[in-house]
Amino acid sequence: MLTAEELPRTPYQTYHEWYSSQDPAHLIQKNRDAENIFRRTGITFAVYGHADSSEKLIPFDIIPRIIAAREWRKLAQGIEQRVLALNAFLEDIYHKQEIIKAGRIPRELIEKNVAFLPEMIGFRPPGGVYTHIVGTDIVRTGEDQFYVLEDNARTPSGVSYMLENRETMMQMFPELFSLNKVQRVEDYPRLLRQSLASLAPAGCKGRPRVAVLTPGIYNSAYYEHSFLADQMGVELVEGSDLRVIDGKVKMRTTKGYEAIDVLYRRVDDDFLDPLTFRPDSALGIPGIMDVYRSGNITIANAPGTGICDDKAIYSYMPEIVEFYTGRKALLENVPTWRCSEASSLKYVLEHLEELVVKEVHGSGGYGMLVGPTASKKERAEFAEKLKARPGNYIAQPTLALSTVPIFVNKGIAPRHVDLRPYVLVSDKVKIIPGGLTRVALKQGSLVVNSSQGGGTKDTWVLED
């Protein structure tokens, strides 16, 4: 939070004055209290592949990340533009494919993509909305300088942490919220429900019935699924609760089967319908795609939106935004080398020690190489994988990310962060002021994923 002249950046000023007046021992105690709050509430996630540690806490940092209203407005405009472009892109690739015809994106990148669902061709989801909920991962390199790291249009997770982080901060430091005018994030569940209900199928009469579909208690994000269902006041269902009856998706209640109009699913496309996709899926509902295609249920996000999360598609985002909005993208992409292209592959192999290499379909920080911190041996091994399947990878330079302060027992220390604001799309676009700030807790580290030892902190967008 300190610039070279050791003066707090403006949005941090009030916080900084408060912090300087605090007893360090008291803050250390508060830091411990925070952990207890999370543990008691059961705000946990699961790390796959760790049998004995099936539930873990994400470390929470007690120093908020603070963003000025002016800077946020600029960022929000860029996000809105990008999200509208993503929806237009999806509508296009599943209908007229103008962008391919215009030669702006190679056809095979779309049609050969595993996340592209031929089942969605020619089908228009209720309200024309594909991505009801989007999380756009952003990094900051300096004042007013933001880059989009990736788009999460499939099933962005983490919003429960945004809400619980705020709740925890208000519980622990109520005085901070009277000193600073922080924009609200608490309305998210209500807005989400409104947004989902407003996109119910046209034939739905009365109040639309919304439900959240979870893979169950062993899923890594189960806490979030139950949290959102609870906060919205809607049922949390599993595939085994649902059945297709008389052309509707119905849930088994103690009184009999009752129809669902909008399903906020937290189950991947592949598992959604064993009759259409993976036949071995026990998490889905046989026949739901037929109900969907006949317009009797809204699925959020729409199947087939995952293609937007593809990192090769990402590399075309500047073109995509310009193509559909007619304007240059307000938010910049991180320069990206597509290893499928021979010249890029050559460059990437020659500069591995400066680059971050990611799988095009990867997520959660799995299967990536952070060149500058990797060992020689790791880089050599990765180079082999790259040469074997170049089309599976993209590479990006490591950015000179700005840092934010975190709390350590000796006081404060700088760490790298990213930001995932959450966006709700219905007939309008709503961006929750703030989002989830993930922080790389290890000194010098650039990896913020919770599955790789990252933490989170509350994110404040100040009022003017």
Added chain:
Amino acid sequence: MLGRTANGLYWMFRYIERAENIARLVDAGLRVSLTRVGYSDEDWHGVLESAGVREAYSEVHDTLTAADAIDYLLRDSANLSSVMSCIEAGRNNARMVRTALTRETWEATNEAWIDLKARLSKKLKATDLPELIGVIKHRCGLIRGAFHGSMLRNDLYNFSRIGTFIERADNTSRILDVKYYVLLPSVSQVGSALDNMQWESILRSVSAHRSYGWVYDGDYQSANIADFLILQVQMPRSLAYCYEKIVSNLGYLAENYGGRIKAHETADAIRKTLKQRTVAEIMDQGLHEFLEDFVSRNSQLSAEISDGYRFYQ
């Protein structure tokens, strides 16, 4: 509400109830070991039997020792009815139905799990047992208290309560059944020190050794003890009390769901038996036969409730 949610609540409360009852049984067993002249480890047979795990115990242990029995009852994960397994299963069900629980109820359950998991993760020392048993009862009491103080009195509440009382009725009848021979009238033993201790142990395992005194003016008598645990509606762990509650909770569902199911007939019939029978008639029929029949009708009721309210697909 979802059938799966009703199922989850029902089993969550069955498991929490069972955890508490197992802790009481161990407590009663410890009491016997401290106070009885001529006590031997063999006395734990009865405790294992009351908990319904005597056979399962012999499969993993060749010999019976107090330490092994206590370990098996409190913390062995191979024992699906150990306190730890019950708390784990109760909490897993609570996680599954978390949206149906108030934050207070969920947190009390989650904290019970965190606390007991830590306490039960290592070998138990005999000196720690009294405190540990106190903590288990305390944790279960907190869950119940949070539940009572915060849940809406709707179908969620009623399914949870039905789970509690079906489990409790099952546990009380098993405890009595294992010790039924102690209660059989036998001229030679009446009033002997041994008897008093055995009877007290029965009452203690349902936390009723004090309240018994208030209701029956002191003296232990077999007929009174059976009466207390089977027919006395004021006694919160008696079969009669459990069935008053079950009938009323099921009544709520009938009214709100606009109709009765088979379970209503079964519950009414069991309640009627408990209302009309005298303890003398039960002793004449044979206490063991009576209890055996009760346990099986109680499980039949449980199955009818799961069917009638679509707990499973």
